[in-house]
Amino acid sequence: MIFFFENNEIHAIAGQTVGSALLENNVRVLRRTRFEGAPRGMFCGIGVCFDCVVTINGVANQRACLVEVEEGMRVEGFQR
Amino acid sequence: MITVVGAGPAGLAAALSAANAGESVELIESGARLGGQYWRNLPNSIVVDQQALNHDFQSGKVLREKVQAHPNITVLLNTQVWRASHEEGISILHTISGGTTREIRTNKLILATGAYDRTLPFPGWDIPGVMTPGGVQALLKGNNVKAGKKIVIAGTGPFLLPVATGLAKYGVDVVGLFEANRLRRWIWQLPALLNNISAIKEGASYLHTLRKFKVRVQRGYAVVEAHSGSDGNLSAVTVARVKSDFSVIEGSQRKVVCDVAAIGWGFTADLSLAGNLGLMQQVSLLDGGTYVVVDEHQGTSQAGIFAAGEITGIGGSKLSLAEGEIAGSAAAGSETNTSKKRKLAKFASALLRTYPVGPNWQSWLKPETTICRCEEVTLEIIEKSVLDLGATDSRTVKLFTRCGMGMCQGRICGRSVNDVVARISGKPASDADRVSSAARPIASPILLGELAQIPIVD
Numbered sequence: 188m189i190f191f192f193e194n195n196e197i198h199a200i201a202g203q204t205v206g207s208a209l210l211e212n213n214v215r216v217l218r219r220t221r222f223e224g225a226p227r228g229m230f231c232g233i234g235v236c237f238d239c240v241v242t243i244n245g246v247a248n249q250r251a252c253l254v255e256v257e258e259g260m261r262v263e264g265f266q267r
Numbered sequence: 268m269i270t271v272v273g274a275g276p277a278g279l280a281a282a283l284s285a286a287n288a289g290e291s292v293e294l295i296e297s298g299a300r301l302g303g304q305y306w307r308n309l310p311n312s313i314v315v316d317q318q319a320l321n322h323d324f325q326s327g328k329v330l331r332e333k334v335q336a337h338p339n340i341t342v343l344l345n346t347q348v349w350r351a352s353h354e355e356g357i358s359i360l361h362t363i364s365g366g367t368t369r370e371i372r373t374n375k376l377i378l379a380t381g382a383y384d385r386t387l388p389f390p391g392w393d394i395p396g397v398m399t400p401g402g403v404q405a406l407l408k409g410n411n412v413k414a415g416k417k418i419v420i421a422g423t424g425p426f427l428l429p430v431a432t433g434l435a436k437y438g439v440d441v442v443g444l445f446e447a448n449r450l451r452r453w454i455w456q457l458p459a460l461l462n463n464i465s466a467i468k469e470g471a472s473y474l475h476t477l478r479k480f481k482v483r484v485q486r487g488y489a490v491v492e493a494h495s496g497s498d499g500n501l502s503a504v505t506v507a508r509v510k511s512d513f514s515v516i517e518g519s520q521r522k523v524v525c526d527v528a529a530i531g532w533g534f535t536a537d538l539s540l541a542g543n544l545g546l547m548q549q550v551s552l553l554d555g556g557t558y559v560v561v562d563e564h565q566g567t568s569q570a571g572i573f574a575a576g577e578i579t580g581i582g583g584s585k586l587s588l589a590e591g592e593i594a595g596s597a598a599a600g601s602e603t604n605t606s607k608k609r610k611l612a613k614f615a616s617a618l619l620r621t622y623p624v625g626p627n628w629q630s631w632l633k634p635e636t637t638i639c640r641c642e643e644v645t646l647e648i649i650e651k652s653v654l655d656l657g658a659t660d661s662r663t664v665k666l667f668t669r670c671g672m673g674m675c676q677g678r679i680c681g682r683s684v685n686d687v688v689a690r691i692s693g694k695p696a697s698d699a700d701r702v703s704s705a706a707r708p709i710a711s712p713i714l715l716g717e718l719a720q721i722p723i724v725d
């Protein structure tokens with residue numbers, strides 16, 4: 188299936204998480220931090236650290252490591 | 268009706284033994300599949316040999332199927348308990364599932380919410396590409412995705428071995444496997460470790476497989492710094508030889524090129540719900556972690572609430588299973604057999620003594636090293652709050668600096684902040700301070716919109 192990260196088409200398999208599908212497509216930086224603008228990606232991988240939070244279909248602060256991909260999903264990182 | 272929260276080894280075993288004793292059981296799990304961290308399995312859309320990733324895959328499959336097929340068990344997946352409370356023998360669980368909230372009242376509750384990787388802050392640990400071994404394992408076991416191409420595995424503990432083995436089998440170049448503790452600790456604990464021959468054999472088989480892939484465990488080494496390339500991603504780590512207190516042996520530092528470094532220091536229990544429910548907790552002398560206090564039958568300090576698995580102490584999947592089985596029987600009012608648990612617990616304690624975390628990991632920190640990732644609080648800021656503003660415990664430091672007040676609610680930095688503040692202030696962290704850093708008002712930040720719909724009665 189296909190979804191979008193920052194408007195780029197990403198291919199994924201149903202059942203994979205957004206974070207894992209992005210990683211498979213060499214996208215490691217998911218967002219930038221609020222204060223320093225430092226790049227962040229997945230860290231704990233299991234929903235504990237909240238480093239991987241992205242906006243999914245307009246809903247902010249979703250954990251990319253937990254949410255499973257859906258066809259046509261639109262994912263945005265936190266850009267400063 | 269018995270309510271079980273968490274469908275890892277402990278929760279599955281608890282649900283099954285309670286159901287077999289004739290009780291009806293509701294099993295609540297926030298994830299999409301049964302199995303917890305240990306029996307993480309792939310979605311049906313991905314077909315690969317999962318046995319290769321987990322030697323114990325089959326027994327997990329059998330247990331999951333038994334739970335799913337049991338007429339007495341109702342399984343609620345994708346359902347998160349985001350807050351809980353306890354009054355007059357009744358536990359109230361607030362759940363959320365796909366935007367729908369529910370309140371569950373129960374007089375018999377079994378908590379089995381598990382643990383997550385313990386991490387330590389070090390310079391560069393917030394660079395994308397630095398991960399936890401559990402996270403890397405979850406990507407592989409749950410998504411069939413390799414976290415990187417050249418991976419360094421480091422930290423301490425027996426868990427590093429299956430993670431490195433799984434990656435090597437899947438064709439990842441494991442460029443280094445660094446265990447901070449030395450082999451002699453094994454010898455000190457040998458009598459207790461020999462208690463569990465099957466676990467020793469399991470470890471030996473990982474070492475054997477790793478040798479085939481030319482991966483050697485380098486003991487007495489730690490990753491003390493991470494470096495990023497021009498694209499902002501991890502490009503290399505600095506590895507150093509460390510003493511038993513984890514201070515660096517000068518001159519031993521060298522760089523290892525990698526795109527992922529999976530670094531873990533054992534596990535930290537997820538005590539969010541335990542704290543909400545007011546369960547008595549204590550700091551373990553074995554690993555300094557905070558755990559739910561239980562009696563021989565997994566009963567907690569609150570009537571009708573039982574706890575099992577890693578939230579009562581880190582001990583691996585077999586011990587979690589044994590504890591779950593006891594909790595399920597005890598909650599159902601049936602006989603329990605605790606002999607297996609006692610034997611496994613002895614082995615678990617010996618392992619924790621074999622893989623301690625030396626206090627001088629703090630010597631790896633630099634003033635500008637991030638300690639709280641969420642709120643971007645550095646060591647320097649914490650130092651100021653202690654030395655200039657007079658904070659002497661983590662709670663006060665938290666109020667001054669916001670460290671531990673971000674989205675993860677201190678799950679990642681809480682334990683380390685206790686240690687950092689203790690060192691700077693020269694005042695050891697009290698047990699009360701440690702227990703309070705493991706407490707959080709809600710188990711999971713849920714969407715504000717969803718929260719707004721819920722009448723909160725306190």
Ligand SMILES: Cc1cc2nc3c(=O)[nH]c(=O)nc-3n(C[C@H](O)[C@H](O)[C@H](O)COP(=O)(O)OP(=O)(O)OC[C@H]3O[C@@H](n4cnc5c(N)ncnc54)[C@H](O)[C@@H]3O)c2cc1C
Binds near residue numbers: 382400
């Ligand atoms: C990421 C990770 C990977 C691991 N992989 C391995 C491995 O490959 N091999 C190995 O030997 N050990 C592994 N471990 C060690 C593992 O912790 C134990 O071996 C075992 O899984 C512990 O069992 P448990 O039942 O106590 O907890 P867990 O297996 O952690 O299960 C707890 C369950 O509770 C659920 N839960 C927690 N809070 C809530 C809530 N508020 N509402 C609803 N549900 C909730 C969680 O989603 C989880 O499924 C891993 C640990 C981690 C953290």
Ligand code: FES
Binds near residue numbers: 232235250
């Ligand atoms: S990677 Fe930690 S919450 Fe997603």
